[in-house]
Amino acid sequence: MQWLAIHFFRLPVEVLALPAPAVAIAQQRIVAADTAAAAAGVRPGQRLADALALLPGLRPHERQRAREVAALESLACWAGNFTPTVSLAPPDTVLLEIGGCLQLFGGLEPLLGKIRDGAAAQGLSLRLGLAATPLAARWLTHADSTVAHWQAALATLPVDVLGLSDAAERRLHALGLRTLAQLFALPGATVGHRFGQALPLQLAQARGELPDPQPPFAFPERFVQRLELPAKVEVADHLLFAARRLLMALAGWLQARQLGITTCTLVLDHEDIPATQLPLGFASLTRDSERLIRVAREQLERHRLAAPVTELQLQADAPQAMAGSSVALFGQQDAGNIAPVIERLRARLGDAAVHGLAVHDDHRPECATRAVPWPEPTDAPDTAPPPRPLWLHAKPQALHEVAGRPTYAGAALKLLTRAERLESGWWDQDEATGDLRRDYFVATTTQGAWLWIYRDAHGWWLHGQFA
Amino acid sequence: MSASPAALDALLQRADLWRGGGCAPHAEAALASGFAALDAVLPDGGWPCGGLTEVLAGGLGIGELSLFLPALRQLEAEAGWIVIVAPPAQVHAPAWQGLGLPLSRLLVVEAEGADAAWACEQLLGSGALAALLAWLPSADARALRRLQLASSSTRCLSLVFRPERVAPQPSPAPLRLALRGSDSGVQVELLKRRGPPLAKPLCLAIERPLPWSRLTRGAPAATPVRREPHVA
Numbered sequence: 279m280q281w282l283a284i285h286f287f288r289l290p291v292e293v294l295a296l297p298a299p300a301v302a303i304a305q306q307r308i309v310a311a312d313t314a315a316a317a318a319g320v321r322p323g324q325r326l327a328d329a330l331a332l333l334p335g336l337r338p339h340e341r342q343r344a345r346e347v348a349a350l351e352s353l354a355c356w357a358g359n360f361t362p363t364v365s366l367a368p369p370d371t372v373l374l375e376i377g378g379c380l381q382l383f384g385g386l387e388p389l390l391g392k393i394r395d396g397a398a399a400q401g402l403s404l405r406l407g408l409a410a411t412p413l414a415a416r417w418l419t420h421a422d423s424t425v426a427h428w429q430a431a432l433a434t435l436p437v438d439v440l441g442l443s444d445a446a447e448r449r450l451h452a453l454g455l456r457t458l459a460q461l462f463a464l465p466g467a468t469v470g471h472r473f474g475q476a477l478p479l480q481l482a483q484a485r486g487e488l489p490d491p492q493p494p495f496a497f498p499e500r501f502v503q504r505l506e507l508p509a510k511v512e513v514a515d516h517l518l519f520a521a522r523r524l525l526m527a528l529a530g531w532l533q534a535r536q537l538g539i540t541t542c543t544l545v546l547d548h549e550d551i552p553a554t555q556l557p558l559g560f561a562s563l564t565r566d567s568e569r570l571i572r573v574a575r576e577q578l579e580r581h582r583l584a585a586p587v588t589e590l591q592l593q594a595d596a597p598q599a600m601a602g603s604s605v606a607l608f609g610q611q612d613a614g615n616i617a618p619v620i621e622r623l624r625a626r627l628g629d630a631a632v633h634g635l636a637v638h639d640d641h642r643p644e645c646a647t648r649a650v651p652w653p654e655p656t657d658a659p660d661t662a663p664p665p666r667p668l669w670l671h672a673k674p675q676a677l678h679e680v681a682g683r684p685t686y687a688g689a690a691l692k693l694l695t696r697a698e699r700l701e702s703g704w705w706d707q708d709e710a711t712g713d714l715r716r717d718y719f720v721a722t723t724t725q726g727a728w729l730w731i732y733r734d735a736h737g738w739w740l741h742g743q744f745a
Numbered sequence: 746m747s748a749s750p751a752a753l754d755a756l757l758q759r760a761d762l763w764r765g766g767g768c769a770p771h772a773e774a775a776l777a778s779g780f781a782a783l784d785a786v787l788p789d790g791g792w793p794c795g796g797l798t799e800v801l802a803g804g805l806g807i808g809e810l811s812l813f814l815p816a817l818r819q820l821e822a823e824a825g826w827i828v829i830v831a832p833p834a835q836v837h838a839p840a841w842q843g844l845g846l847p848l849s850r851l852l853v854v855e856a857e858g859a860d861a862a863w864a865c866e867q868l869l870g871s872g873a874l875a876a877l878l879a880w881l882p883s884a885d886a887r888a889l890r891r892l893q894l895a896s897s898s899t900r901c902l903s904l905v906f907r908p909e910r911v912a913p914q915p916s917p918a919p920l921r922l923a924l925r926g927s928d929s930g931v932q933v934e935l936l937k938r939r940g941p942p943l944a945k946p947l948c949l950a951i952e953r954p955l956p957w958s959r960l961t962r963g964a965p966a967a968t969p970v971r972r973e974p975h976v977a
Contacts, residue, residue, distance in 0.1 A: 616826050616852075616873035623854060623864050631855045635838040635848050647838040655849045656842065663843040665954030668810055669834035694959050720954055726926015727806035728953060742837060743806030744954055 280377035285419035358534030433459035510586035524592035529567035538563035538600030547589035576625030667742030674739035684738035779815025799918035807926035824875035
């Protein structure tokens with residue numbers, strides 16, 4: 279077992295997503311300061327007045343515990359990207375059992391890199407702690423320590439990490455006990471007698487001498503998450519940052535539940551008018567956060583907001599089971615990775631602009647081709663088909679008849695075949711192509727172009743080209 | 746003092762040494778064009794996979810696609826997708842299928858102007874393409890350069906079809922062809938290749954719906970359209 283504790287130590291302020299510098303406050307005292315405020319010397323526990331004296335431009339905001347709880351659950355979903363064994367350690371820590379997934383990510387460093395990048399993309403600061411026991415991992419987040427010799431690192435931690443009462447801490451200091459190593463050296467019974475029975479228990483759990491089972495985080499059955507925006511957003515572009523948090527959580531949730539989606543809906547809540555539904559479509563079943571974000575970006579860039587947005591909501595529509603993919607063996611080429619590109623093209627050009635083709639059994643040329651969203655395996659035709667052009671004009675072009683012969687661009691055409699009669703189609707007379715009666719010919723121009731022309735009661739028409 | 750013949754041979758084997766008379770040897774993979782006369786004059790010994798090929802056709806229907814049919818048919822299913830970008834007319838599926846092109850690996854992207862060039866670049870970047878057939882009549886040199894860059898890092902047969910009138914404009918494509926129709930086949934002129942210019946165009950008897958001999962034989966006379974008397 280290897281536990282990684284991720285401590286979002288600025289969660290109370292970062293969940294508010296205020297412009298820097300900002301602080302979250304409770305009872306006129308600082309709870310958490312963002313990076314800019316911390317750099318100016320603002321510390322948790324300070325009075326707001328002191329902080330404002332240090333940094334006059336500071337934006338204080340009352341702490342919102344409900345949002346912190348929601349954010350921590352969302353982060354647990356995101357952690358599903360890395361491991362299925364996730365536990366919450368409220369108020370601001372998530373515990374991941376990563377012993378089983380190191381191989382998948384190619385070692386500890388690549389995994390930690392991914393976690394740090396993911397948190398940075400969501401605008402969250404974190405400290406990590408790595409140990410064989412969950413409690414030690416949580417304590418080690420104070421030193422942001424992910425070293426392999428976690429026992430040695432644990433021993434050097436100050437006693438402050440224990441989170442004891444002020445009185446107990448003062449007594450520890452009075453006894454000259456500053457580090458955990460000094461505490462470990464004392465007999466457990468004595469420590470329990472002086473500081474309460476919980477402390478030796480915790481010390482034993484942290485060192486792995488007593489079991490410390492963690493309740494696993496239950497990934498919700500349905501994914502519907504909301505994100506309140508700190509200020510009304512008037513440009514769709516600016517929503518991407520907030521949407522990214524939701525999408526990354528969605529990707530983790532899908533990963534942990536072994537699901538994939540082809541659509542999800544981003545709901546933009548407005549103050550006065552009904553919410554806007556922004557469907558995000560994917561060419562194939564996916565749970566890749568990059569793909570989710572890319573499609574969301576394309577959609578948001580093109581979207582014009584009807585009114586300022588106050589809140590975002592993301593819901594996964596109809597998730598389906600999606601098995602994991604195997605890693606390529608012996609350099610097999612995977613031709614399936616066209617799907618992300620198709621999504622990008624569809625997001626920009628429209629869904630109908632990218633399509634596959636299927637042959638429809640109809641003798642009328644206009645009706646023989648059908649656009650399909652995704653090509654299907656087809657069988658080659660058994661019989662040699664009559665000559666058909668590669669290009670077909672949606673609207674046949676009228677050709678002039680001069681001295682009984684059709685002409686194209688002023689020059690007479692040379693007919694190469696006898697008439698091929700295509701007729702009938704009475705069954706969709708009123709709604710589609712309808713009844714037709716045509717004689718088709720293959721013809722060439724003096725420039726050497728091969729055309730497919732036909733003659734009907736109204737004259738000569740150019741219908742296609744043998745490209 | 747004279748260099749030994751062995752040293753000279755070694756020198757001639759170098760890829761970066763370009764001799765005036767021959768074509769630059771090129772490491773890129775090529776796809777046999779299906780015409781021995783054409784393979785002999787193409788620098789790679791076939792259509793280049795990776796790198797843009799610009800095809801300037803003097804009109805629709807002179808055989809601008811049929812010229813590439815033998816190569817397109819060779820593409821294996823594992824090689825990837827065949828994508829048609831901004832086709833000049835509707836793609837008639839039965840004809841494509843009838844000529845042996847797999848509809849199951851064919852995608853059509855309808856786009857115009859700058860969007861079409863952007864789509865090509867995105868598609869080439871995916872690395873999932875076996876062949877790209879794009880009609881970019883209004884693409885400028887900058888767009889083509891971007892495509893050439895995107896294409897050179899892939900193993901995709903990248904064909905860009907453009908009208909004949911852009912022939913005098915400079916182009917970053919390493920291979921440029923001009924096609925003209927004729928009575929006995931399609932005239933292929935190599936406007937640009939990695940090598941000396943070709944003295945005279947090749948005439949290739951490409952696959953057509955009817956044998957070429959039909960062109961020179963007497964044709965069935967056209968019967969004029971009988972105008973139906975207008976019933977009042």
